[in-house]
Every structure is written in structure tokens, then in C-alpha cells.
Amino acid sequence: MSSHTAPRTPDPSTSDSLPGLDLDRLCEYLERARPGLLGGPVRARLVTGGRSNLTYEVTDGRRSWIVRRPPLGPVLGTAHDMAREARVLAALGPTEVPVPRVDLFCEDPTVIGAPFIVMERVGGRTYRRAAEIAPSGVAAVRTMSTHLVNTLGAIHSVDPVAAGLADLGRAEGFLHRQVRRWRIQLGRAGDRGLAGADALHAALASGVPEAGRTRLVHGDYRLDNVLVDAEHRVTGVIDWELATLGDPLTDLALLLVYHRMARSHPSLTPDAPTAPGFLSEAETLDRYATVSGLPVPDMGFYLGLAYFKIAVILEGVRLRSEQGHPVKVEGIESAAEELLDAGLAAVREQP
DSSP states (O other): OEEEESSOOOOTTTTTSBTTBOHHHHHHHHHHHSTTOOOSEEEEEEEEOSSSOEEEEEEOSSOEEEEEEOOSSOOOTTTTOHHHHHHHHHHHTTSSSOOOOEEEEEOOTTTTSSOEEEEEOOSOBOOOOHHHHGGGOHHHHHHHHHHHHHHHHHHTTSOTTTTTOTTSSOOTTHHHHHHHHHHHHHHHTTOOOOTTHHHHHHHHHHOOOOOOOOEEEOSSOOGGGEEEOTTSOEEEEOOOTTOEEEOTHHHHHHHHHHHHHHHHOTTTSOOGGGSTTOOOHHHHHHHHHHHHOOOOOOOHHHHHHHHHHHHHHHHHHHHHHHTTOSOOOTTHHHHHHHHHHHHHHHHHTOO
16 A cells, blocks of 8 residues: 655655655645645545556545545546536535535646546445355345445436436437447447457447437446445445436446356456345346336347447457556456447347
8 A cells, every 4th residue: 555645855766656646745735735635644445446547545544534436547538527426516516415525626637647436435335246245145145236236226316407417418319319328439449350240249339229218327327336335235336427318228228237247257347246145137227217207118128238348349449458558357358359249239229
């Protein structure tokens, strides 16, 4: 763990010890922006990094914060939008959706190399692996997975107008734009002429459902984007940089596809949903319909779109890896084509 005292003269021997975070410059900025916030020697550690936004825990020995910034290397389009994440977190603070409090947002990229958020450190932990939660027992795993779905229902119950998020996105034409946007993003990720990409895109473009209800959409809702306490209840939803207004079933489908991938591609995504006790896909759909009050129609299109989106995201990760950034992921070379095939199969299963 790196150790720094604020304010202080930058120390070249330690300021680069954390990838993507110059702790000396961060401390200097915090002293200017929030005098008195830091109460002593500051230490930090990298919590997560590489494939998604970089997340650090920073502490002065009395209090702890979480600092988040975009990943190193090229990013796709509007992905990793720190300003959007900070705005959504602040808006959701008064609602029933559990989120960390935002203490500061810095849009100046010259401080640590990118815009960043300083937020409260919420109690709880993230789970990625079945081996981490299975020892708790079937009942605990069921509680966790039920709360995961309940919390998604809470997100989709937020009134965007009342929360001050009415202009977060354009609801009209949302699904059409999603289909088009992720095809464009695939090109930006170094389109390799992936088998199945054109076929799945065409199937999605020709089968867009009629517009449904407009809700706040998280954009990447899954188990390791929530914090869970010792009683296996969700204490915080994180990673809001893709949030927008749109069709809430896109969140539900993404959650289902991540759960499918826990079995088909465990090296690419958390395999925790394979632990005994986790809600099945049918149970997830039933629970979501109950807690959200929203009808759940045939999910074929939404599942296909979710597979397409994840395939494109993984292509972006692969591109960063090829350019020398530390994001090595086992099986990523073949993953996109396999996911595109699965997406096309899901769309074709529609009645």
C-alpha cells in the first residue's frame, strides 16, 4: 500500500506506485478543493482495475474514500463517463436505491490524468466467485440473489423527473439507438470482421420491439457491481457511468446474460451465480415482475442485444490488451464470436 502525507512535495519514488493515480497530485488537489478533508498521512490501494474503471480505496487513517477514474488506454465512446456517474449517484442519494455519497467530482484531467470521483466508502463487499459465497449456505445465497433482483426493481421504480434526471437521456428511439450504437462501438474496437456480428446486428435492427416504459437504466447491472453486507443484503449499487433513460428490460436481460455466462464463460465474468441457492432465470423473471410491477414480455430481442453489447465490450478489452495495457483475460480472443452466436440464437428463439 502506498503512503503519502498531504500537503507534501511530490515524491518521484512513490507517486507512480499506483497505476492511474498520482496520489501526491490527488492530495494536493483535495487540499485546495476541500480544505481539512484529509486529516493525516494518506494511503491508498487499487481495488479493481484493468477491464473497467479503476477504483482505489484512499484513507487518512480516520476516514476512507473510494476514488474512481476511467481505465488506462483507449475507451469506447461514452463509456467510463465519470460526470454521468457522479450526477446519477447524487440524484439517487434521497431515493430507496442504495448508493455511495459523492464527496467530490473533478472533471479536470490534468490532476491525475482523467476526470475522477471521490465518494464515500460503503460497507460491504463485492462477490465474483461461487467459491466466495457458497460456504455461506444455500439460504444465504438465495437471500443475496433475491436482494440483487429487488434492488434492480428499486432502480426501475425511480421517477426520473422527481429525481432530476429527466434529461439524462432521450427515451424516444432508445432501442434503435442502442442497436446502432453498439455496432458503431464494435468498429471503434477494431472490427475484426467477427463471424456473426452482421447477422446479429441485422436481426436486432429488424426486430426492435415497440417502445415500452421509460425508466432509469443502470447499463451494467450485475452481482459484482453491487456491495453486499454480512447479512447478504445489497448496501450499494456502483458503476453508473453507462446510466441513461430507456427500456428497463435491457438491464434485466443483461443480468440474465451475465448469469448465463457464469456457466459458459466463467473466466470472463463472475461465476457466483452458479453457487447453489442462486435464483434461476425463471425465478429471476418472476421476482423482477413482482417487485418492479412491470410486465416481462418475450426476452429474445433483449437477450440478443445484451449478448451483442457484452461482445463489443470484450472487444474493447481485447484492443487495450493488444496495445500493451495490463488487461490480460483468458479466452478473450474467441469470446466475442461465441457471444454473438449465442445472441443470434436468443433472437431466433422469439415466437
